Amino acid sequence: MRRSVTLAWAAILALACAAAAPAAERRIVGAGATFPYPLYSKMFDVYYRQEGVKVNYQAIGSGGGIRQVQSRTVDFGATDAFIGDEEMAAFTGAVLHVPTCLGAVVVTYNLPGGPTLNLAPDVVADIFLGKLTRWDDERIVEANPGVGLPDMGIVVVRRSDGSGTTFIFSDYLSKVSPEWKETVGAGKVVNWPCGLGAKGNPGVAGLVKQLPGSIGYVELVYAVSNGMPVANIRNRSGRFIAPTVESVSQAADTELPDDMRVSITDTGAEGGYPISGFTWVIFYKEQDYAGRTLEQARDLIDLVWWMTHEGQKLAEPLHYARLGEVALRKAETLVRSAVYGGEPMLAGEARPASAAEAGR
Amino acid sequence: MWGTGTVRGGAPATSEAVFERLLHISGAGILALLAVVFVTLLVHSFPAVKDLGAAFLYGRVWDPVGGEHGALPFVLGTLFTSFLALGISMPFSLAISIYLGEYCTEGPFSSFLRSAVDLLAGIPSVIYGFWGLFVLVPLVRSLQIKLGAMPYGVGVFTASLVLAIMIVPYSASLGREVIHLVPADQKEAALALGATRAEVVRKVILPYARSGILAGVLLALGRALGETMAVTMVIGNSNVVPQGLFSPANTMAGVIANEFAEATGSVYLSALVEIGLLLFVVGTAVNILGRRVIKRASVEAA
């Protein structure tokens, strides 16, 4: 009996040691946004084949990404809602926001025939406020001549978890609807007046696909890859804009701050899609913490550099917009500012983009 | 330490003592584990208790961004789904108990039904949720369209249906056992007086097996209260007080599953732990009550 206990413990120790032995295998753990998950999933698959580094990215939602960075349980987080100043106070170290791409939050729905609808901002707000409850409402019909709208109730589907997609969406609605701003506001989690909650972008897309008459908001690729219709949204210049890589890129044509914590919803750009946003990877500026080795820190920095450079070419096939020139330069500066024990890991111009792309 | 005194026989006293101590330690270890669980929940929910006080229990609004943490929607959601599930499953589990305990006690049909019910208990909850999402939700949706309700498909009713299926085996197997234990002479006496079998069931068996059946119901309730995955997949995850039979809602376990990994801010996280503590206390109370009733039932039956 006792011997078997000893044996069992020996076994687990052996297992742990055996597992720890090939530690030469380089791994990075990340968690967060589901918004860029299809892109990251592809990027990390390619990165593993190229560099042999296993990046385990779990799409648990932006809120989860921020929280796990805060409790230092992951190497990097991913979010499409930047950490606000107030929230930042709860962090014990400076956190960098490096943008990796841009995406569109689209309004998708499940209607017979899958028509493309034109939706005005106030209509979107009222639907998600639970005030506009039927598909054949005059205000929807008016903007969509020739589309046969069914006599159906509108079922709102939204996120149940803390989400950057929700942040972009609610941030937009706060800008276009005073009532939304008043009663709901902007945030990763908001106090929804109505609707069904689903976990993650996949969850919302999955539920909308399941329920005829439903409407939800997801990242563009989730709608496109599932053959779901997306609405054209009227922007500030009065045009109905379809969410595309181009219209999202145009939305970002604005003044960008150095720390890249910026919202680009309700853009003033004429052809810009109004519900667009950056998505960021976040990690501690000081990488020497909790026994992290220089090697681990370097692997992370190399990964982020790769994502903002070579990895960019994977974005457009998956309907994400790549970083513009200005955003890319600012991202580079941010990556370079990361330190290990106070020492920068990528010195000044020592690592131009081309060298990084050539691999090590 | 405990037990070192009870050394007997001529064997080397030391190994005897060591052995005994090991056994005692493993027993005490389980006690310690439980204490750790409880204290951990208590300590980590302290910030929320301090910050929110009793408002936590009756607050109707769960708005972590606005700093409001009222757990009432989840408490009501849990109670609503669990008791509805209990109500739906009761006729079935009682029927199975009576059928297997009285009408069809042996033979191929009996063992088939018994193993089938056991099987129902063995299916993982995530599979129930998955199946519910793809099979029950469309069914409930078409029902809602017929009734003119909002065709959500997911919601309290769907969650209760899934739960009801899951908990049938818990009350049925215990019910069958106690009904089986009803002394034959009592039943025969009633039959000899000219009672029909249905009357025997109603007048003799059910009163006799009452507490055992109640214990089974309590076990099933405990299972329903703590169920997470199957419920969260079909309830609609809406953090509001349930408005009606078909409305989306959320449960205590569901909100933890959805929000625990991402709760920023100490009060938010701690409020979730407090919901866990509440779940622990309620689950434990129902569970202990159930075991008490079982013990009483087995004493009565003996």
Added chain:
Amino acid sequence: MREERRIVVRVAWDRLFSAATALLSYLSLIPLFLILYYIGRRGISAVDWDFFTSLPAPVGETGGGVSNALVGSAVLIGVACVLAVPVGIAAGVFLSEYGKSRLAGAVRLAVDVLQGIPSIVIGIIAYLWIVRPMRGFSALSGGAALAMLMLPVVVRSTEETLRLIPSALREASLALGVPRHRTVLKVILPAGLSGILTAVILGVARISGETAPLLFTAFGSPFMEWNVLRPMNSLPLMIFNYATSPYPEWHALAWGASFVLAVFMLLMNLVAKVMARRWKIRF
């Protein structure tokens, strides 16, 4: 005349009652068959060689398998067994051999309470005690959570098994002057071995479908992972993630995984049942 009618009514009631009982009993099997039908129909077609041997494909791409989830589930169950089985058996022996003390009464109550704790709450404990201090999600934390769920099952079944062993066996050994601990180790435990094995199998059956406590402990991973200090995928977790996604290929994989998991649970229960039956016949 009236008397006769009353009898007719009573007999009719009786018939109706027994018919209703039987009907309701068999009706409650419909969900079971529907579930098995869906798992079978959608699951079997998803299970092929690739399903068992390849890693998941990136989001939105077709193909791929669940080999990492299979390995992850095995490792998680292994860790849980290593943690729970020795303690569980020892505590079970303690309860059956020293079961009259006050400590034993308290332990029995504690086991009951442990058994009633919702699994999501166990997940919280594992997160606060293992994930946070170790600064990382890991299979170890998931395994520990599962071990806590498995422990009460092992303790209870071990105790019940050992109690069934005739006291004559124990007394014969003690009468020969064999000390108590040797009696337990050399007589009782070997005699109860198959019963204890059944206890372990029941424990494994209890935890192999658990999802809730793994959400924020084992966490998941798209890669093949053997290191218990790393995040790891598992079948139930994978079913949850894939089932709620919008991708039909993922749904197919989730049905396949459900099929594999259900078959595994079925086998475990079957083995436990057969072993328990053989065990009961021996004594």
